[in-house]
Amino acid sequence: MIYLEAGQYKTTYEDDQAIFPIAQDRYLVLAAVLVAFVAVPLVANEYWLQALLIPFLIFSLAAIGLNLLTGYAGQLSLGTGGFMAVGAYMTYKITTAFPELNILLVFIFSGLIAAAVGIVFGLPSLRIKGFYLAVATLAAQFFIQWLFNKVAWFYNYNPSGTITAPPREVFGVMVTGPEATATVRYLVALSLLVLFALAAKNLVRGRIGRSWMAIRDMDIAAEIIGIRPLPTKLLAFAISSFYCGVAGAMMIFLWLGSAETLAFDINVSFQVLFMIIIGGLGSILGSLLGAAFITLVPIFLINAPALVGVHMEVALERHIESIVFGAMIVYFLIVEPNGFARFWQITKQKLRRWPFPY
Amino acid sequence: MELLIQVFVAPFLDMAGSPVFLLEVIINGLLTGVMYSLVALGFVLIFKASGVFNFAQGAMVLFAALTLVGLIERGVPGWLAIVISLGVMVALAYAVERWMLRPLVNQAPIILFMATIGLNFVLEGSGQIAWGSNVKELDIGIPDASFDVGGILLNEFDIYAALVAAILVAGLAVFFQKTAVGRALRAVADNHQAALAVGIPLKTIWIIVWSVAGAVALVAGIMWGAKSGVQFSLALIALKALPVLILGGFTSVPGAIIGGLIIGVGEKIAEVYWGPVIGGAIENWFAYMLALVFLMFRPQGLFGEVIIERV
Numbered sequence: 001m002i003y004l005e006a007g008q009y010k011t012t013y014e015d016d017q018a019i020f021p022i023a024q025d026r027y028l029v030l031a032a033v034l035v036a037f038v039a040v041p042l043v044a045n046e047y048w049l050q051a052l053l054i055p056f057l058i059f060s061l062a063a064i065g066l067n068l069l070t071g072y073a074g075q076l077s078l079g080t081g082g083f084m085a086v087g088a089y090m091t092y093k094i095t096t097a098f099p100e101l102n103i104l105l106v107f108i109f110s111g112l113i114a115a116a117v118g119i120v121f122g123l124p125s126l127r128i129k130g131f132y133l134a135v136a137t138l139a140a141q142f143f144i145q146w147l148f149n150k151v152a153w154f155y156n157y158n159p160s161g162t163i164t165a166p167p168r169e170v171f172g173v174m175v176t177g178p179e180a181t182a183t184v185r186y187l188v189a190l191s192l193l194v195l196f197a198l199a200a201k202n203l204v205r206g207r208i209g210r211s212w213m214a215i216r217d218m219d220i221a222a223e224i225i226g227i228r229p230l231p232t233k234l235l236a237f238a239i240s241s242f243y244c245g246v247a248g249a250m251m252i253f254l255w256l257g258s259a260e261t262l263a264f265d266i267n268v269s270f271q272v273l274f275m276i277i278i279g280g281l282g283s284i285l286g287s288l289l290g291a292a293f294i295t296l297v298p299i300f301l302i303n304a305p306a307l308v309g310v311h312m313e314v315a316l317e318r319h320i321e322s323i324v325f326g327a328m329i330v331y332f333l334i335v336e337p338n339g340f341a342r343f344w345q346i347t348k349q350k351l352r353r354w355p356f357p358y
Numbered sequence: 359m360e361l362l363i364q365v366f367v368a369p370f371l372d373m374a375g376s377p378v379f380l381l382e383v384i385i386n387g388l389l390t391g392v393m394y395s396l397v398a399l400g401f402v403l404i405f406k407a408s409g410v411f412n413f414a415q416g417a418m419v420l421f422a423a424l425t426l427v428g429l430i431e432r433g434v435p436g437w438l439a440i441v442i443s444l445g446v447m448v449a450l451a452y453a454v455e456r457w458m459l460r461p462l463v464n465q466a467p468i469i470l471f472m473a474t475i476g477l478n479f480v481l482e483g484s485g486q487i488a489w490g491s492n493v494k495e496l497d498i499g500i501p502d503a504s505f506d507v508g509g510i511l512l513n514e515f516d517i518y519a520a521l522v523a524a525i526l527v528a529g530l531a532v533f534f535q536k537t538a539v540g541r542a543l544r545a546v547a548d549n550h551q552a553a554l555a556v557g558i559p560l561k562t563i564w565i566i567v568w569s570v571a572g573a574v575a576l577v578a579g580i581m582w583g584a585k586s587g588v589q590f591s592l593a594l595i596a597l598k599a600l601p602v603l604i605l606g607g608f609t610s611v612p613g614a615i616i617g618g619l620i621i622g623v624g625e626k627i628a629e630v631y632w633g634p635v636i637g638g639a640i641e642n643w644f645a646y647m648l649a650l651v652f653l654m655f656r657p658q659g660l661f662g663e664v665i666i667e668r669v
Binding site for chain 2: 321
């Protein structure tokens with residue numbers, strides 16, 4: 001009943017090619033966006049925004065980026081952390097060199113630089129495939145991390161070796177730096193995410209997305225029907241790295257405030273990969289769901305012992321957390337290897353007929 | 359200009375200037391490479407037999423070493439501790455097959471890969487809960503002394519490590535080539551379905567192969583643990599083994615050895631001759647770059663099976 005599309009006639013080509021062809025989807029997304037923009041800032045307190053929502057938004061963006069590359073174009077990458085670092089460090093360099101420049105513009109610029117770096121490290125993808133490529137992209141991860149650690153120019157010869165978000169205003173509102181409120185940073189991150197998610201959604205249903213999926217499904221066959229593998233794969237690397245770069249910049253400037261290269265280590269790459277696998281490969285919605293799951297579970301696990309009134313040592317707690325997290329991942333992969341996106345699809349199917357299944 | 363000379367000319371002049379030192383660097387690199395090979399071997403075994411890219415191999419090394427050290431600390435004699443640790447690794451193999459591989463059979467390789475990362479977390483956590491997370495000494499009675507052979511400084515421990523690796527590889531080779539179980543393993547590695555068709559029990563084979571990988575992990579854990587202490591960072595040597603793996607090819611045991619040697623030598627030479635010029639601490643990424651260059655010419659690694667794709 002709820003998801004029944006009977007009676008929704010499409011009378012124009014625009015209707016037929018809409019992003020969300022079913023009205024229920026449209027209203028649901030609209031409602032979710034409205035809640036996120038209006039209700040959440042009114043209700044949520046500083047802790048919720050800073051500990052839960054902002055990281056969720058940022059990792060969602062990174063997950064969408066990786067999903068474009070891995071889920072849609074089929075190129076397994078473990079270099080996400082490195083590309084995020086490029087975005088963060090370039091934003092820092094540009095905004096300290098040109099303080100007047102609008103910080104959002106700087107995000108975009110550093111995203112473009114990250115895209116260029118992504119193209120360079122994507123070059124081997126024409127020769128190397130599968131797990132060989134995944135391990136090869138680790139080269140990007142380790143090399144970039146090393147570079148930003150070693151070359152002092154990147155962190156402005158700061159003796160502590162960290163980069164710190166300087167205070168920057170957009171239209172008279174403090175967006176980054178210690179004075180920016182969590183609500184403002186949340187809203188900026190949300191706007192960027194909505195914008196880029198919409199762009200990604202459009203990208204994957206157009207010519208580019210279709211050629212990515214052709215390459216993913218069988219690259220030789222794709223080549224035969226006239227898709228050039230090199231530009232297509234490199235474009236996937238570029239756009240994916242752009243998303244990751246912007247996410248990395250947001251991570252420092254809208255969330256952490258200051259960080260060193262450790263914030264972008266290999267674990268971040270794995271985390272984002274988990275998000276898209278748990279969420280669903282080849283699905284924008286899946287990226288968001290996966291990001292929500294992976295950012296929320298550790299926080300839940302940290303607070304769980306206190307909630308049930310058990311107190312234990314920090315180290316022990318951390319180890320138990322790691323065990324539960326690992327076991328949960330294995331469990332989810334067994335239960336639904338295609339991720340939350342598939343789960344949602346099944347639910348929608350059920351809701352179509354509910355409460356009158358035949 | 360000066361930088362270019364430092365990068366492209368000076369190191370080679372140094373090498374030509376003192377060939378004995380170069381030889382020493384190479385031999386030390388080879389010996390370090392053997393240690394990498396030990397870890398890479400475990401990866402290859404599992405990948406060959408089940409097509410699973412087992413990221414948890416590093417955690418298995420840590421887990422095995424922690425179990426061994428924990429037992430020895432509690433007063434269990436050394437030989438018994440090794441036997442019990444082996445038993446634990448076999449039990450682990452059984453558990454992995456029962457609760458992870460069997461439900462995930464026929465899934466995409468990336469799903470299995472992700473599952474092993476989950477296993478990685480579980481092993482890291484449980485190993486440290488059971489045996490504590492502080493650094494532990496593991497003394498297996500091999501002196502860590504240096505000695506001189508014709509002007510070349512060698513480390514006794516590294517020689518023993520090389521010997522152990524040689525024995526291990528020889529043992530594995532005999533096991534794979536001569537025994538019935540070994541033949542079954544090779545059959546499974548070649549083709550799952552054909553192996554099933556001739557009556558090879560896949561489940562048993564997987565338990566065996568994960569047990570063997572567990573045993574290799576134990577050996578690697580003992581050697582690495584004796585060298586640098588048993589601690590959490592042992593799990594990270596998996597990251598050291600990955601470039602070895604892609605260099606040698608995922609499916610080749612000799613590849614793991616030769617790959618390890620190449621990476622070991624390349625890393626040492628780069629560190630000694632180029633390290634000072636570009637700022638040191640390059641060992642984290644250099645191996646990957648080296649492997650990447652090799653992959654450009656041979657995408658399946660040096661000894662990997664040629665990837666044939668059909669439309």
